[in-house]
């Protein structure tokens with residue numbers, strides 16, 4: 001066994017284009033993520049979380065849930081149903097306008113979002129220092145939304161700017177068409193118009209329609225928030241990039257209800273808190289996180305920022321922070337005929353609260369954490385793959401490794417495993433050389449390997465090997481639980 005003086009860890013750099021391939025293969029091989037229904041050739045953009053992936057995703061969601069509902073005494077949880085009265089989606093604007101403009105390339109048969117092609121083009125002009133061109137295209141792009149035929153205006157802009165697809169270099173474009181992203185199904189025996197229900201495309205509406213139920217039952221006073229984690233479904237035109245864009249995914253949303261006029265202050269506070277959460281709770285590298293301010297706002301928003309992450313395939317959104325005004329409550333008030341106002345008990349003022357929303361996707365966060373953690377380095381001259389996961393996020397917290405199965409070491413390690421298993425997800429492994437067992441744990445991000453050796457039998461101590469440095473320390477068995485607990489706060 002190596003000791004702290006002889007252990008050397010050398011980092012290796014990895015080209016980003018290779019990282020995705022390695023991540024997908026590691027995810028499958030070690031049971032983080034599998035393609036859905038793989039024995040039938042899978043289903044596009046659908047994935048299953050395996051034994052380690054489901055644990056890690058649960059950790060991410062729990063960290064989010066706790067940071068919202070436990071940490072803030074004025075935020076409570078909700079678990080609304082996926083299917084709702086279809087009127088909800090008329091009121092929210094999703095039936096009429098949850099559309100993406102799509103465009104096809106006739107030569108490559110690939111489909112793209114027309115708005116993304118233009119936004120990427122503007123971004124490229126800015127990067128190339130062509131600021132005036134960027135501003136000119138930006139203002140034509142903004143004007144397109146108000147044009148009589150917005151799709152035609154987008155198409156004309158793409159043609160005029162000679163925009164090509166970044167992945168193929170081709171630009172043999174069809175016209176732009178609108179495409180509704182909501183999945184529609186029929187409830188009951190009749191498949192007619194009256195039986196149409198939708199799979200929710202966002203979790204937020206379950207919160208808005210329950211505004212009074214939650215407020216009354218939990219005796220909440222403005223400002224207060226409602227947090228929810230749940231599945232959402234979008235018939236995305238452009239799929240791909242593993243779990244980055246899926247048709248079935250999970251959102252972690254919090255709607256914060258405030259008095260009109262105070263939304264800007266609440267917005268700034270949530271913006272700061274959400275950014276730091278990625279670093280402090282998930283352990284993501286600060287330098288890989290970026291802000292993006294929306295110039296073109298959604299119909300419901302008066303201010304919007306995205307938190308973006310440097311994925312191996314580019315800098316992309318992981319969370320949206322939106323100041324949603326009173327749009328949703330107002331719409332539900334109009335469509336349902338129910339009063340959605342809040343009455344301030346102290347001042348007797350009545351108003352429709354404004355909403356600041358934080359909306360993240362647990363799958364995208366999973367991919368961000370996974371990509372950020374991936375390392376290839378050399379330990380004592382031997383190559384290894386390592387996931388540098390924060391202990392709170394790592395699926396397995398510690399591995400119990402008897403140096404040898406025989407001589408009482410196996411029994412002692414098993415007893416310690418059973419004791420620790422009451423509080424932590426730990427794993428016992430006695431197969432193969434100790435070096436191989438370390439590598440297996442490094443690859444799945446286990447932060448600590450606890451080895452039971454000869455000395456353990458005599459002195460009731462174990463060695464704890466730290467994943468990142470491969471350094472070891474010897475501690476008393478009676479202190480192991482306390483040691484792990486301290487690393488997980």
Ligand code: ATP
Pocket residue numbers: 202234236243244245246247248249250251317318319320359360361362363364365
């Ligand atoms: P994009 O522009 O990438 O389509 P969006 O702006 O439509 O995202 P929102 O509606 O703001 O996304 O949803 C909030 C969050 O939900 C996103 O930041 C993302 O983390 C997650 N999300 C949205 N769509 C998907 C998807 N198809 N697959 C996985 N996660 C998603």
